[in-house]
Amino acid sequence: MTEKGRIVKMVSQDQEEFEVEYGVATMSTLIANVLQDVSEETTTVPIPNVNAQVLAKVIEYCRYHYEAKRIDQSEEDIERWNKDFMKVDNKTLFNILIAASFLDIADLLDLGCKTVAGMIKDKSVEQIRELFCIEGDFTEEQEAKMREENNWGSEMSQENNAAQ
Template sequence: MEVDKGKGEAEETRKVAEADRDTVTLKSSDGKLFEVSKEAAARLSTVLAGMIAGGSIDDNGTDLKQIGSEALENVVDYCNKHANSIPSAALISSSISFNTAPFKEPEEWERKFVDRLSHDALFDLVEAANFLGMERLLDVTCHKISEMMKGKSPDQIREVFNIKNDYTKEELEEIRQELAWAFYDD
């Protein structure tokens, strides 16, 4: 009986602790659970910030039916890594430069983070970042995809992304003429 009572108390304590714990549990479309720092989730994702503020976070795992476990694992991994990284001086100062850079360049760790992803995982992560309103992660993943296009001819880009050319020869020629101005900087 003594033991049972102790167990009950422990259960109570656990419940109280969960109410104001500093992580949230997210559930992927295939039912896997992931824990992520509440602070990082709220800071990096407008959607999660809204759910945390609105109290719609489920302690048993908030359902994210749009996101598969592989993509969600990457999202959570990104949030945790982000929480531990210190922004570089370049990132802080870029906002005051004369020729304002439209995007902040990815940090070294962010580059490594997306470089290790497979083609499929990268595209799943772009959509997950978009779904969760994660502006910075969207920046980093889109930057990676644009890097895969840079300096390549249309033929080469089609090959990288497996895009099927559904134009006729005549149509291609017509577009090429329309876009004559766009070939000067080659």
């Protein structure tokens, strides 16, 4: 069977099956490596760490970018599409990041990380903790010391906000 007509069946954590073209599926380095190591008759690849909702989003991303490369889509169009693609709730966004990391899709991981980094910008320490459900593990003394040392950063941000 040629790779062109080959269909790969991806099975999510919750046992939902997705039929995907070989070229699209192998945008994931993990899947490309798996398919290299098995016979051509093998078409089913379990993805145990990713649920159906997130896997569907990941496949949507891979499908668009596979096609965009094939038809030589303009950078502007791709950027616009990426921006729209990332308009999801935080939980989904974080899960897409985890999936991109697990499936080893570097471009998607970069896109997700860039999006999350943009969300952090100009947020206070408390707001960042809340966003990521992080509990501060510094002592009160350490926190006070760090606040004092990093005071220049807040001054700079206030200047920026005032300028905007």
